[in-house]
Amino acid sequence: MPQAPPDAGPDAPSTPPAPPVLEVENLSIRYGDVSALRNVSLSVHEHEIFGIIGPANSGKTSFLKTLNRMDRFESHMRVEGHIRFLGRDVRAWRNVYALRQHIGVVFPLPVGLPLSIYDNVALSPRLRGVTDRRELDVIVERCLTRAALWDEVKDRLDSLGSLLSGGQQQRLTIARALSQDPALLLLDEFSIAVDPVTTMRIEDVLKELRKEMTIIMVTNLVQQARRLADRTAFFLTGDCVEIGRTDDLFEGKVKDPRTYDYILGRFG
Amino acid sequence: MFKATELNLRNEQREKRWRLLFLLMALLLILPVLIILILLVYRGGPVISWSFLFEFPRNGMTEGGIFPALLGTIFLVVVALVFSVPLGVAAAVYLSEYAPDNWLTRTINLAIINLAGVPSIVHALFGVGAFVLFFEFGTSILAASLTLGIMTLPVVIVATRESLQAVPHAFREACWALGATRWQTIRRIVLPNAVSGILTGIILEVSRTAGETAPIMFTGAAFFVPFLPESVYDQTMALSLHLYTISTQVTGVPEDLPFGVALVLIGIVLSMNALSIAFRVYLRNKKKW
Amino acid sequence: MQGIMYLGGISAIIFIIGIFVFIAKEGLPFLFGAFDLKEFFTSPRWIPTSENNPTYGALALILGTASVTGMAMIVAIPFSLGAAIFIGEFATGKTRETLKILIELLAAIPSVVWGFIGLTIMNGLIIKLFNVPIGLNVLNAGIILGLMAAPIMTTIAEDSLKAVPDKYREAAEAMGATRWQTIRRVVLPAAKNGLVSAVLLGVGRGFGETMAVLMASGHSINIPHSVFDSVRALTATIAAELGETAVGSPHYGALFTLGILLFIITFLINLTADLVVRGIRKK
Structure with a gap:
């Protein structure tokens, strides 16, 4: 087989x-x-x-x-x-x-949940019972970095994930999927x-x-x-x-x- | 070449006439509200004073204030909410988030429609048969509030269900894909985004509950109680019943006094409604996605 | 968690069954005792307090309710449908929002306040305008009830107009139809079921209204011959008499029997309205 x-x-x-x-x-x-x-x-x-x-x-x-x-x-x-x-x-x-x-999932239309950017990425660890703030900080930064979004949002992690642009929301969705390990x-x-430029960035991330x-x-x-x-x-x-x-x-x-x-x- | 024919012009005229007719109909429906409000303020306004709001009625309810009725209405509403809000929200969450499309769900929906459609006096009969007699609460705030709560349950259910369903389905799927259970998804994503809509519904229920008369007439509200209620097993006065009493059952009431009571009652009800509408408009403008 | 929510959902069914059971429980002793089916539906003599020969003829009460509800619909159907068409099809933006809010406020006015308006303002107005001795009659209660039922009818009618897809309107207007022609030939036929159920729910509302009818209809047992006759409604009878009866007496049971009648009629009206609406969705 x-x-x-x-x-x-x-x-x-x-x-x-x-x-x-x-x-x-x-x-x-x-x-x-x-x-x-x-x-x-x-x-x-x-x-x-x-x-x-x-x-x-x-x-x-x-x-x-x-x-x-x-x-x-x-x-x-x-x-x-x-x-x-x-x-x-x-x-x-x-x-x-x-x-x-x-199993992480990325949908056709980006789904930034109506939570803060931080909470979007921290949601899955929290569902698994992670409560330690420092541990969550590490996970959030790592996943956003790997999804090539960290630099754009690191100064406004408290703003709503659902209000990001389409391309950013799609990378947020990927970061959220990555937070599941x-x-x-x-x-x-x-x-x-997603616009072509962001598409190419995401493709690099996938590689x-x-x-x-x-x-x-x-x-x-x-x-x-x-x-x-x-x-x-x-x-x-x-x-x-x-x-x-x-x-x-x-x-x-x-x-x-x-x-x-x-x-x-x-x-x- | 493109000149409008006789028929085109006639149609345009007709169009204008119909439009005007419908506008007049809409205005004629609304006009009474404005007239009523103006009349109530004009005749009831002078009656209202500090002592009117905070004194007991005197001299066979022909003088004095409405304090026990005002307080009684608040009691009745609060106890009714304590009972119906959790129940109504639970029902709405079930119907919106869990219920499969089957006969049971259709039956529940039909029951909700009927709960809202059964005449208020029939709810009163139910309150007498069930709470006053069978459960032996007697005529009490408890019996009256339970009756009111069941009667206005559909208001909470419908408002809550609408605000739950306004949360896009994609959010739920995204959350499930992370490995969240249904309840985790509801608690973390759905409810937080629906809570303001639910609140709007609750305010609306307050307004409905405060104005009802028939359901409390025989279950817990009395024409006159010389003391303030101390527990939910006491009888109480209520604004709506007080208005009925002094305008039909008592003789020698000064002509303007009931207008004052009506003004206070409608003031409470309409301000609650206005609050709920304002809240809704505010929510609509504050987009979260 | 699902279990708790489930109980919440089920509670609606429990309550509606409970309402029927408890009303029936209080009404049954009368139904199997002093109740006479023929007398109940054909005699206009409602004299429950008579010492030696109490009679329980509900005909006058049924006709009272019917006449007031009928009067209310004469007022409410054209006006609420007209208002719904204006709000749904002609008005835009701020006008539309304002009208909707005002209609909502109209719906919020408590029935006892409506009754009070009928008792004081409408009463005087009718006496003056029509030169009749009493202004508390079918006309008064009917107009009041019409105004009370109108908001819910307007809202449901407007909802069903809104449910007609815009592409139909665009298709009709693209052919050169005026707005009114579009409404009459395309929108109204498509929204028919919703409009019918709006009217049904309005009838149900009028049927069940208590306080306003009690205060504005004159509350005297009469088979009405004109709109200026005072009448007495089923609901009002219960509200006026329940306080004076002894628990378990035939009179008490008779009032609960009126309650059973009201429950069954409104249940049927609501069921029909629901089925009519469901008819749309199937299409």
Whole structure:
């Protein structure tokens, strides 16, 4: 089952074989009578950036939602198949809250919570029971720095996170996800509401983060997958059409011609 | 070439006439409030004085002040709030944050609509049957306030639910994704951002509660009580009932005295309403996201 | 925590059932005793205090309530719908906000104050204007009740107008329709259910109003023949007589039976209004 880890990209860590962080087997998702995703199987390895591309309504976001069991809050969402995170089925985790603390999520539209910038980042540690102010200070500074936001906000940590600009809020969201110390970071079309300059800054941040964690990145920008992802999966209307090394896909070494058509922008 | 036809012009005329008609209707609805207010101030204003507010009624309620009624109304409102605010907020939190879309939730919503729609005198009958007789509270502030509290429960529930639902769903999802439980999310993100809306609803409830008469007539308020209430098991006077009493049940009351009582009552009620409206406008201008 | 919140939610159901149970409990001894169904609904003779032959005919009371509510709707329906259309479709910005706030204040005036206005100001006005001996009658109580029911009807009607998507208005106006044509041909038909439920809730409000009707209707048992007749309403009867009855007496039970009648009627009105509104959402 575990495939040979890819050695993609010049700055990929060169320590094979890493065990898969995430294994997905025959995953299907339905909303009532509508099928959103069918029989997806894939595995994601440690310190890998795994890209998912595809047009709208391909089931990309639904796929992410099942990984940290957010489907639990959507009563009409039905999930079949197996998802193993760190070797354990996500539905076997004793409580979903512990599972979610190991998985960071960045949403398409930035969500700065209506708390101060400081409290936004300190929220997750506080949920875990950290109360010591100095410890929190350290975490907040470290996460904001790693999300490339610290310099812009260090003088106004008390102002509301929800009033920052879109690009800043998106980096705040990343900082908040980092404060969880996640093993896996899920990014859902993070650049949709962010200007190109900030997008590039965030991409630099992600390249750094890959050294410490595994990243699954759903993106609407094909070229973004090319810039960042070690391997890329192509989803189309609920099917996982192809999974391959990003470089191969972009060179046209594809099993299914639709993948290359999409990459070249012939549809979608 | 683009000259308006006869029909175009006629339509434009008609448009203006309808607009005017609707404006007049709106104004005619509002006019009575203004007239009532002016009349009450004009005739009741001179009655109000320091001693009117802080003295007991004298001489068969034809002279003196309204102090016990004023204080009684405050007591009734406070006890009613103590009971209905926690209950109403809990109900709203359940309906907004937990309740699945099923028959039970629909039944609860229907019950809330009916609680607000049942006539106040029926609430009074309930208060008599349940609190005065069955639970043996007697005619007391407790029985009257519980009746009032149940009657105005929908006000708190509706206001709270609205302000909870005004908090964007994305905030909840972001918080859940951090590994927060539903309750942690409610406590840290949802409630803090809804609290001012809830407060607006509570102020509105105060205004509703203070003005009610029928539900307290037989459950705890009395025409005349010569002393101030000392516990929730005592009877009390109340402003609204006092207005009814001196304008219908007592003879020899000076003509302007009830206007003074009405002015005080409507003053309390409308200032509470104005406060709630001002609070709402202030909140709308102070954006948090 | 969820459990506590759940109890809060359930409490609404418990209370509404409790209301029915406790009123029924007090009313039952009468229902199975002195109660005569035919007399109750067909006799206008409500003489519960008679020593040797108390009769409990509620017809005059039912007609009293109906006439006052009907009068109220004649006042309230055109005015509140007109006001709702003006506020929702014509007024903008500050005008709109001010009108809405004033309507809200209108809704806040306590019923006992309305009753007092009817008793003092309206009474004199009606006597002078129409040259009748008594100004406390169907007309007086009806106008007062209409003004009381109007704000809630205006608010709900305006909400249902607002629920009609703007794209419909834009589509109609793009074809050259005037604002009024748009309202009449597009907005009002689309908002129909909401407007119907606004009227129903207004009727429910009028039906259940107590103090204002008690003070402004003249409170005399009459089958009304004109708007200048004094009448007595179901609610007012309970409010006026409950204080004078002994707990458990037939009279006492009869008043609770009136309460059961009121509860059932308003419950049905609210249920219908809710179903009508739900009809919109399904569309």
